[in-house]
Amino acid sequence: xxxxxxxxxxxxxxxxxxxxxxxxxxxxxxxxxxxxxxxxxxxxxxxxxxxxxxxxxxxxxxxxxxxxxxxxxxxxxxxxxxxxxxxxxxxxxxxxxxxxxxxxxxxxxxxxxxxxxxxxxxxxxxxxxxxxxxxxxx
Numbered sequence: 001x002x003x004x005x006x007x008x009x010x011x012x013x014x015x016x017x018x019x020x021x022x023x024x025x026x027x028x029x030x031x032x033x034x035x036x037x038x039x040x041x042x043x044x045x046x047x048x049x050x051x052x053x054x055x056x057x058x059x060x061x062x063x064x065x066x067x068x069x070x071x072x073x074x075x076x077x078x079x080x081x082x083x084x085x086x087x088x089x090x091x092x093x094x095x096x097x098x099x100x101x102x103x104x105x106x107x108x109x110x111x112x113x114x115x116x117x118x119x120x121x122x123x124x125x126x127x128x129x130x131x132x133x134x135x136x137x138x
Contacts, residue, residue, distance in 0.1 A: 029076050029083040029112075036074045036087075036114060037122045047073070047125035049113045050100075058107065058131040064100035067115035067123070073099065074116075079109030105131050 003011070033042075050064035065073050065088070075085040088099040103111070112126040 028081075029078040032076055032084045033074075033112070033114060036116070040120075040122055042114060042122045042124050044124065046117075046123045047113050047115045049111060049125045049127040051111050051127040051129050053128070054130045054132065055105065057133050058105040059133075060102045061105050061111075061129060061131070062100065062102050063111055063127075064098065065113040065115075066096075066098035067113070067117075068097055069117055070097040070115040071118050072116045073097070074114045075103070076112045076114070077103060077105055077109060078112060080104070080106045085111075105129060107131050 046067060047070075048064075048066040050066075052061065055061040063075065065075060067073055070090060072087060072089045074087045076083045077085050085103045086099075086101060090097045097115075105111075108128075108130045110126045110128050112124060114122055114124045116122055
């Protein structure tokens with residue numbers, strides 16, 4: 001198989017574009033997190049993210065989040081084209097500050113949960129999920 005000069009250049013430019021794409025996706029996730037927290041510092045611990053270690057299908061990945069004392073929990077999929085997956089808000093009369101749902105993942109990535117506590121502080125936890133069959137666009 002022979003490639004013309006134009007095809008070789010096009011393949012090289014396409015490969016170079018793919019190497020920079022994850023940085024853009026991570027930047028989008030950071031922007032979503034900054035908008036939720038208002039730029040405040042985020043602590044660790046106090047949040048539990050339940051997700052499978054290996055998901056056979058990226059279209060329906062079950063997750064659960066739990067943060068006792070939280071006023072809101074935001075779930076972010078760092079590798080998705082649209083990283084903000086869900087935000088759960090809890091009122092004063094909520095029996096528990098936990099939620100579960102199924103999300104769509106574009107590929108192997110981290111699922112991050114950031115909780116805004118009743119006192120205004122923020123805490124986070126994450127879980128790595130390996131996707132064997134593509135979800136978003138895959």
